[in-house]
Structure formats: structure tokens, C-alpha cells
Amino acid sequence: MRYFLELNYRGTDFHGWQKQPNAPTIQEELERAFGVILRQPLEIIGSSRTDAGVHAEQQFAHFDVPEPLPAPDRLIHGINSVLPNSIAVKNLTLVKDDVHSRFAATHRCYQYRIVYQRNPFLVDLAHTYRPILDVQKMNEAAKLLLQYEDFECFSKIHTDVKTFICQIAFAYWEPTALGITFHIKANRFLRGMVRAIVGTLLEVGRGRMSIEQFEQIIISKNRKNAAAQAPACGLFLTEVGYEWNELLN
Template identity: 50%
Template sequence: MRYFIELSYNGKAYHGWQNQPNAVSVQEVLEKALSTLLREPINIVGAGRTDAGVHAKQMFAHFDTNSGFSQENFMYKLNSFLPKDIAIHTIFEVPKEAHARFDALSRSYIYRISLTKNVFDYNYSYNFNLPLDIEAMNEACKVLLEYENFKCFSRSNTDVKTYNCDIMEAKWEENNNTLTFSITANRFLRNMVRAIAGTMIDVGLGKINIAQFHDIIKSKDRTKAGASVPGHALYLTNIEYPNHILKNK
């Protein structure tokens, strides 16, 4: 039987979602908890990867097991077993062919910038005190929708078959001294959102104009784009799936 898990996590203590040597990941902690409770080796597949320090308000993953269990009771046990920075919200059975990564229709992220020094929020937003031209940054958002290949915003030496992504929405909004970048796409490349946000900050500072922003994307060259912003202010916020997968949620 295949199950989907909906969870959230505070990424501060983790070196990203995916298992890797010599570093603690969210995937590793969750697999160990599931394996212990189900008394069998459990491997999970996430909807995507998040980098070190990045948070998820909504993440999905799937796993297979032959063990029967009460979903509500098992979710309670799993939450009790997991550390306080990982929370399970739902566990539900899905068709055997359902896939947390490949069946996702879209992913959404936000990046939070604090425009004033905030002693209570510095772990969860990027403090940036220089004035930014938000109108110009939103013009750059419109440019993103004109392109498909975003190699210029991808981490170098990434092993992917294509650098094409369908960006459906991108915008900057300011509210109560917090500037929030929201972006939705069918898929994202490694480091892509942080590189886009960093390059758009350069637009907001007047270091890059809109014509140059076009040129950066056309170049397909990571060295032409701006620096990546820190990961601690990035949040995976929403993942969409077809109704036939979520019907038992």
C-alpha cells in the first residue's frame, strides 16, 4: 500500500530535505521514525528538495508499506516520536502509482525580507535595510513569465534533464515592513528561488535594469545573475496535486 504524508518543518536544524552523508536531513529523521514505528525499513520520496535551512509550511512525501494501521492513531504516534520542528498533518492512502514528486502540478514558495531590524524574526526573514524599488522588482517578475529556460538561476553542475520551468505567478508585496516574494511554478531548479530573489534585489537597488534582466535569463549563465539570498527566509508554502490523489485526504 502507498501512503502520502502531508507535513511541515522548521528547516533551521537541517541540511535540507534530502538524505546526504555527514549531515542531518528532514528525510532521514522522518524515515527513521517511520521505520521504527512500522518495524520495517521505510524509504520516502518527497515532492521536491529544499536547501539547508529552508522551511516548509506544506510538504508532501510518499512511502510504501505492507503494515496495516489506523491512520489517525498512527499520525498521533508519529508526531509524538518526531522532534518538535517536524509536524505531520495528514496521512492518507493513495493509488499505488501515485508519486509525490512526479504527480505534483505546482509548487509555491515565499521569500521574506524584513525592511527593519526585527529582534524576534531574524531567524526567519532576511534583514535588508537599503531602499528597494519594488515597482521595478515587480516588472522583473513579469519578465520571468516570458521565459522557460532558467539555467542562469540554477546551481552549477546540477544533474537535470532540462532547465525549463513553467512559472505561473511571481510578485513582490510589502506589508508592515516585510517584503514578501511569492512564486509558483510547475517545478524549480536547485537554488532557483534564492537566485531569482537575489537578482531581483539587484534590480530593486538599481544595479540591474529590466533590459539587463532579460539578458541574464537569455545568457543561461549562472555567473551573470545575482548572488543567492540566505536560505533561512525561504518557505515552501503549497503543493498542488490532481484531485484523484487527494480524494482520501
């Protein structure tokens, strides 16, 4: 039987979602906690493989068990009691046996949060950026993302993806009380894509890059032409969408 797991986490103390040798990860902590409570090993597959230091306000994953899980609310409470405080399980949902949390997702939304002044309450939860930015130009450049589908220029190199095609639904900057936040939604994202886009848009905002140059970077399909990635601390996975009526038994 297959279950979908909804959770959120603060990624500061972890080397990303995916398990790796000699480094703490979200996947590893979840599998350990479920193993303790269910008294059986299981593999938990995430909908998105967030990088080291990246946070998730909403993340989904799936796992298989031979029998239905009893009393989901009590089970969630038990699992949360053995998880680190930086990870929280929110819901468990029984789904069809062939549904995959990653491939069934219809869209994902990310936010990148920037504050203009150092804030002790937002340490590791926002990128402190002091230079003055032209947000209007950054939004003009961000609109260009909706006109293209190949984003190899914003992908980490030497990845095992078969295609660099992504369909972006929206991408824009919004002023906040403490700074600005970048919002972006797409059907899929490449490794390091959002942070590379943000880093490059910041160059536009500082006047170091024109809107035309930003578009040429997209057209070039060359990662070397884009700017360095923005720090991981400001990035949040905020939504993973599904057609739930097609997932449930």
C-alpha cells in the first residue's frame, strides 16, 4: 500500500533531501523515524530534491507498506516525537499504488526571500542583501522567463537530466516589509535553477547586467554565462501541486 506524506522542514542543518554518505539529510531522518515507529525499514521518495540549506514549507513524499497504517493522527504524533525539531510531518494520505510523488506533481512553487538589514530572527531563513536594487527592471527581466522553455543556462552542470525543458507559469519579485521576495511556479525545476535565476536577476537589479543581456543568457543555454547562485538560506519550496482526484483510491 502506498502513502503520500506531507511535511515541512528547515533545511539549515541538512545536506539536502537525498541520502548521502556521512552527511545528515531529510530523507535519512524520515526513514529513521518511520523505522523506529513502524518497526520496519522503508524507503521514502521525495517529490523534490532540495539542496543543502534549502527549506520547505510544503514537501511531499511517498512510501510503501504491506498493510494499512493504523490511526494516522497517532502515527504522525509518534513520528514527530522522534524527528529533529527542524522537520515536521503534517499529513498521511493513502493513494493508488502506482502514484509517484515526484512524477505525479503538476507544479511546484518556490520563493526566494531577501531582507535588506541583518535580522537575528531570520538567520538562515533569508538572504541579507544590502545593495540598492531596481526591482522594476528585475521584474521586466523575470517576465522573459515565461517566453522560454529551455533553461540549461540556469542548471547545474553534469546533471543526469534528460531534458532542460521547464514550463514557467509565473516569475516575479514582490516587495515585503523587510525586503523583497521572488515568486516562481513551474511544472518542474532543474538542479540549482531557482538560485541561479535569482543570482542573475540580482545582477540586473544592481545595474551590472541589462535586460537584453539577461535574455541572451537564456538563449545561450550556457551556465557559464549566468551569475553565481544566490545562497541557499533564502530559498523555500512553498507548494507542490497534484490532481488529487486522480491519486486517491
